[in-house]
Amino acid sequence: MYMPDFEYHTPRTLSEACALLAELGEKATVLAGGTDILHKMKVGKLAPEHLVSLKNLDEIREIRHEAGRGIVIGALTNHAAIYNSPLLQERYLSLPMAAHTMASTQICNLGTVGGNIVNGVPSADLPPILIALQATIRLVSASGERSMALEDFFCGAAETVIAPGELLTEITIPDQETTGSTYIKFGLRRSGALAVTGVAVSVCVEGDKLRDARIVLASAAPTVMRATAAEDFLRGRTISDEALAEAGTLAAAASRPRDSIRGSAEYRKNLAEVLTKRALRKAIDEGHV
Amino acid sequence: MSANYNVIGRSVPRIDGPEKVTGAAKYTGDLKFPNMLFGKILTSPHAHARIISIDTSEAEKLPGVKAVITHKDVPTLKYGLSPARWDENIFCSDKVRFVGDKVAAVACLDEDTCYKALKLIKVEFEELPAVLDFLHAMDEGQPLVHEEYERNINTEIHQEFGDVEKALAEAHHVRSDTFVGQRTYQSPIEPHSAISMWEGEKLTIYSSTQSPHYFQHYIAREFGMPMGDVRIIKPYLGGGFGGKLEPTGLEFAGAVLAKLTGRPVRTFYDRAEMFAHNRGRHAQHMEITTGVDKDGKILAVKANFIMDGGAYTSLGIASAYYAGALLPMTYEFDNYQFDMFRVYTNLPACGAQRGHGAPQPKYAFESHLDNVAADLGIDPMDIRIINARRPDTVTPNDFKVNSCKMRECLERARVISDWDEKKKNLPHGRGIGVATGSFVTGAGYPIYRTDLPHAAAFIKVHEDGTAATLYTGSVDLGQGSDTVLCQMAAEAMGYRYEQMKIVAADTEITPLDFGAYASRQTYMSGAAVKQAGEEVRKQVLDMASSMLNLPVDDLDCEDGIVFSKSREGKSLTFQEVARKHFVLKGPLLGKGAYTPPKLGGSFKGAAVGTSPAYSFGAQVGEVSIDKETGEITVVGIWDVHDCGKVINPRLLHGQVHGALYMGMGESVWEEVLFDDKGRIKNAELANYRVLTAMDMPPIQSEVVDSYEPSGPWGVKEIGEGATNPTLGMFSNAIFDAMGVRVNSLPLTYEKVWRALKEKREREAAEKA
Structure with missing residues (x-):
């Protein structure tokens, strides 16, 4: 495979990295785990003049709980670290489970949560469950920083609001009252499969009612998307198979999948419908799984 | 004894x-030699195009480039595997015939320089209309892939044994079905590579090959050398499954580059290049007609097939003959007609893949036989037992069968799979299917004469x-x-x-x-x-x-x-x-x-499928279908084989698991896909879905006590026979689970979902 020439940088601190990115501007591409970037370079889809590796930035590689904020996940945390995290396993098992079913061990040991987000593809497995868990992100650059809801980060297929010079540094899952969450990925084999369609949900169950629900669809539109009509329909409603099925129908109706190598648009719409009702049922009955 | x-x-x-x-363990790609250069081949970006000019001057100037070669620097003798159709050149000179056809090669100090040098070779192409749909390749007005092959016909077969029309006319029930098989690729874990070097006039090639002898023969022939001056060394090999049987072009290009530079040259394919080189399973359109008596005894079979050969012959003539030759193996009938066209298309060349020629026709025939059994209200297991081949019989196409425990395999599979109980009691959405297979124990005749x-x-x-x-x-x-x-x-x-x-x-x-x-x-x-x-x-x-x-x-x-x-x-x-x-x-x-004895009949193509002995086997599989998504879960598979005396039971069962694994992939998960320009859409392992360990079901593999009188200690084959029933077995299990038949491979979740949806819509329409 052909790897184009590039200049390689390994800043030692976050501020050094930001300064470097500010200086290089659009000529630089950020390298975290490299599972997407290096592949794109090898197949000729990307030829950056400069690669800025974040490998030395241990400061954004940890998972911790901050009182009043929630669980903060450094953007360089790899998928294996997410699924092995006792903190996440205990509080939101759905996220480690999503990371675990994502790819092979080798890729899970390399790929980072930040890369999975910044890459911006609609089939990414972590953004749906993170959005369901109301995650916010922090973007840092030489000139300052900003925070936003993760769902506002994506604006098109492989398009995000990140500006040249900005680095995604951390993801925060706020403390919350949700009682359950899950991500169901429909892949075409048991392991190492990309999502044909995926659905993440979180629910807040109160007695026999749903006080609130979040439904997030992967590979069902140019960006990862929330099925708000389905969420609105469920809010305050008594839990029943019929209600969950109706939510599935509404989610599918809102989805805008395209024909792809992994499935036709029609099939993907059907999957959005089926997986939505199944994910809701699972989160309602089993909690964060 | x-x-x-x-x-x-x-x-x-x-x-x-x-x-x-x-x-x-050292594989070819692990080997290093002093002063070794790296070689890469430049391939065509077009499915069909005339070569107007090739300019290598810029590439030659690049530091680190030691040699650049095109068709002008290599022998022009056409090569291939089947001698009747040698149709490949080391490099294309007049036109390219598929995306991936070989145009030039470079030898450089390192791999990176190779890729840079390839980019600097300027090839001017004039694009030509391409033949991408094999079902229309023979139509009037289609472009010709090879000018000398009219209507793009690479191989044409018409064989008849007995009197098929008479038997069909007298049959109690006659049924026809049509099935389509897809292109698959062997996907060995080890990529192809070759390291070529010369000492004076002697050429040594380390190669990932399934046949050092055929390599030696074809390389000596291509370069006009005595075989004694060509040395082929096979280090450890990481799989082949039929895809590493013939010259790949790597060794020809490598040998010329090594000669020019006076240094060892390592040439190799990456994963995408392996898919382009291909030599995997042909796509195939299969019409089958069978006539049976009232008990389900087969009286006559008519098979009418078209195969997508791709741009070159490879071993495809044999694949085409095998497709029909092995169809009458597991069931006895006297009247048989086989018609086949293998056509050229502007796609990668197909060849021999595990089960050579047999698995897709078996898929078609075994699915068709279940349809026949359903028409007659006969249990699928029973119709197979009624028709099962017996020992010491001769097939209509003159293959002599010595040992054969087809019936015992079926009966044992019936017991260990709990067939009768499951057939009665499995709920809708769960299904069980059976299919049979047989394979040669070595070919009766060599590939070249x-x-x-x-x-x-x-x-x-x-x-x-x-x-x-x-x-x-x-x-x-x-x-x-x-x-x-x-x-x-x-x-x-x-x-x-x-x-x-x-x-x-x-x-x-x-x-x-x-x-x-x-x-x-x-x-x-x-x-x-x-x-x-x-x-x-x-x-x-x-x-x-x-x-x-x-x-x-x-x-x-x-x-x-x-x-x-x-x-x-x-x-x-x-x-x-x-x-x-x-x-x-x-x-x-x-x-x-x-040396095998003289085998087979005297009709045209009688040699293909001859063998001193044949294996037989039955497979039962149970599946569970998710009716809302079409997802298929394999609950279990039971394989019972007659493969003669077993030399090493663990390795034997390993072969059954491996053959089943590949057959499973072909049944539901694997397919090489092309865009409308003839480019492969999934020449990688994310979207070309070979299965993982996680996908493998519980497998019970058994053998029946068997002894083949012609073989050493009574042995027969096992390596490929267990692939042959698998595709049909899946088709039948899915049919049993949901009552509708998917008529094309692979039997994907989406196709199953769509078939169920259409069935529901039909039923709703009937009610209304």
Whole structure:
């Protein structure tokens, strides 16, 4: 495979990295785990003049709980670290489970949560469950920083609001009252499969009612998307198979999948419908799984 | 025939196991030589285009580039695998015929420079209309892939045995069905590579090949060299499955680059290039008509197939003949008609993939037979048992079958799968299916015309008798033949497996063997090895006779001990006898060779499918279908095989698992996809979905007690036979689970979902 020439940088601190990115501007591409970037370079889809590796930035590689904020996940945390995290396993098992079913061990040991987000593809497995868990992100650059809801980060297929010079540094899952969450990925084999369609949900169950629900669809539109009509329909409603099925129908109706190598648009719409009702049922009955 | 064996019949550890699991084993791509250059081939970006000009001057100027070659620098002799259609050139000169066709090559100091140099080669193309749909390749007005082949017909077959029309006219029930099989690729884990080097006029190539002999033959032919000046060395091989049987172009380009530069050159394919080189399963359109009597006994079968050959022939003529030749194996009927067109298209060339030619026609026929059984209200297991082939029979196309326990395989599969109970009680969405398969135990005739034996072997007992080395040109590509052949050698010699060594394969050291294809080695290489071992044993007994002063008839040798049959306690070790032999008579050597008897009929194409013996097997599979998504869960698979005497049970079951694994992939998960320009859309392992360990169901693999009278110790094949029933078995299990048939491979979740949806819509419409 052909790897184009590039200049390689390994800043030692976050501020050094930001300064470097500010200086290089659009000529630089950020390298975290490299599972997407290096592949794109090898197949000729990307030829950056400069690669800025974040490998030395241990400061954004940890998972911790901050009182009043929630669980903060450094953007360089790899998928294996997410699924092995006792903190996440205990509080939101759905996220480690999503990371675990994502790819092979080798890729899970390399790929980072930040890369999975910044890459911006609609089939990414972590953004749906993170959005369901109301995650916010922090973007840092030489000139300052900003925070936003993760769902506002994506604006098109492989398009995000990140500006040249900005680095995604951390993801925060706020403390919350949700009682359950899950991500169901429909892949075409048991392991190492990309999502044909995926659905993440979180629910807040109160007695026999749903006080609130979040439904997030992967590979069902140019960006990862929330099925708000389905969420609105469920809010305050008594839990029943019929209600969950109706939510599935509404989610599918809102989805805008395209024909792809992994499935036709029609099939993907059907999957959005089926997986939505199944994910809701699972989160309602089993909690964060 | 003694049933008391010391070495064969045991699951001894693999002889290559420790090296492979520790990573110490060296494959071709691991080898390095002083001054070695890296070579890469430039391929066509177009499916069909005329070459107007090639300018290599910029590439030649790039520092680190040592040679750039095009068609002007290489022999123009066309090559291929099937001699009737040699249609490939080392590099294209007039036009390119598929995306990936070879145009030029470079040799450079490192791999990176190769890619840069390839980008600097300027090729001017004039794009031509391409033939991408094989079903229309023969239509009037279609462009020609090769000008000399009218209507793009590569191979045309019309065979009739018995009187098909009469039998169909008299049949109680006649049914026709149409099925389509997809392109799949072997996807061996080890990419193809070759390292070529010259010493004077002698060419040595280390190559990941399934057949050092055919490589040697075709390379010598291409360069006009005596075979003795071409040395092919096969290091460890990481799978082939039919895709590494023929010259790949890497060795031709590498040999020329090595000659020009005077340095060793390593050439290799990456994963995407492997998909483009291909030689995998043909896509195939299959119409089948069968007439049966009221009990379901098959009276006549008509098969009318079209195959997508891709741009070149490869071994495709044989694939085309095999498609029809092996169809009458597992069931007995007298009237059979087979019509086939293999057509050229502007897509990668197809060739031999595990089960060569047989799996897709079996899928079609086994699915069709279940449809026939459903029409008649007969249990699918019963219709197969009624028609099962018996031993000592001859197929309508003149294949002589000796041992055959088809019926016993079915009956045993019925029991261990709990068929009758499940057939009655499985709920909707769960289903069980059965299919049969049979395969050759080695091809009756070589790929190119020659009267050379098919296999040969030497055994050298080391001078002190503590070890013996088997020299064979056979190829262990992962199936375990090195282990099995050492077991056979030790058994024949009366020696111990643990003291065996093996050299395989190096054409300068090891004797001729046609290699690993057509499931031939345990039988054919084994026959040569047995003969070599018996020659050693005879010399050991002769020497022991004089050492013990006992008649040779009174002596035997087992497990490394020579002993008197009549006088207890009179014994010597093999080791001391062998040493004495060396001292008194010189090296203790054995040699053997195997040539099959003349086989088959005299009609055109009668040779393809002939074999000294055939394996038989039945597979039952149970599936569970998610009705809302079409997702298929494989609950379990039961495989029962008649494969003759088993030399190594663990390796045998490993072959069943492996063949099933590939058959499973072809059934539901794998398909090579193309865009409208003839470019492969999934030449990688994310979207070309070979299965993972997680996808494998529980498998129960059994053999029936069987002995093939023509084979060494009664052996037959196992390596490919277990792929043949799998596709049809899945089709039938899915049919049983949901009551609708998907008529094209792969039987994807989406196709299953769509079939269910259409069924629901039909039923709703009927109600309304």
